[in-house]
Amino acid sequence: MEREINNTYKLQCLYRRYKDIIFFNKNIILSGLASLVVGSLITQLYALHYGYTNNFTNSVVSLAAEYSVFFPLFAFLYYRDNKFRYVDSVTGKRKGDIIKTDVKKLIATFSVSEMIYSSSKVIIGYQMLQMAFLAPYQAAVASTMMSWILSAASINIMIKVLKLFKR
Numbered sequence: 001m002e003r004e005i006n007n008t009y010k011l012q013c014l015y016r017r018y019k020d021i022i023f024f025n026k027n028i029i030l031s032g033l034a035s036l037v038v039g040s041l042i043t044q045l046y047a048l049h050y051g052y053t054n055n056f057t058n059s060v061v062s063l064a065a066e067y068s069v070f071f072p073l074f075a076f077l078y079y080r081d082n083k084f085r086y087v088d089s090v091t092g093k094r095k096g097d098i099i100k101t102d103v104k105k106l107i108a109t110f111s112v113s114e115m116i117y118s119s120s121k122v123i124i125g126y127q128m129l130q131m132a133f134l135a136p137y138q139a140a141v142a143s144t145m146m147s148w149i150l151s152a153a154s155i156n157i158m159i160k161v162l163k164l165f166k167r
Helices: 002-050 055-086 096-131 136-161
Strands: none
Touching (some): 002 136, 055 136
């Protein structure tokens, strides 16, 4: 019984310590899943409508569709989870300095990770479409998943380096 309580306490401490990072990654995953669905659908529709001849253009169009979903949804989820950090609880005024600092850190974080994601997504997606082993939507899903892994690692490294969530 005492061991269970001790383990529960350790998990609670771990959760409290990394809560911001957990929520940040949750928002990335939810936004990424929504963009994955849209990107895969666009890839399949593009191939059906324009044929299977221009795979590079298909990969780029799919990436643009994903971004049009990912960033607005991520911004909404991130703000919803962190709005307490940007409003003074006593006066109700916005904390402009903190907002500016966090926006700069987020831009830096996403600049690096999205360069990695974009280039790997287009290259991997193009190669998979060229091989023609998979249906276009399957190639889009596979290339997105592989690129997510690279991007997620770089995002988490960058938020640590830039101290987005300092304690």
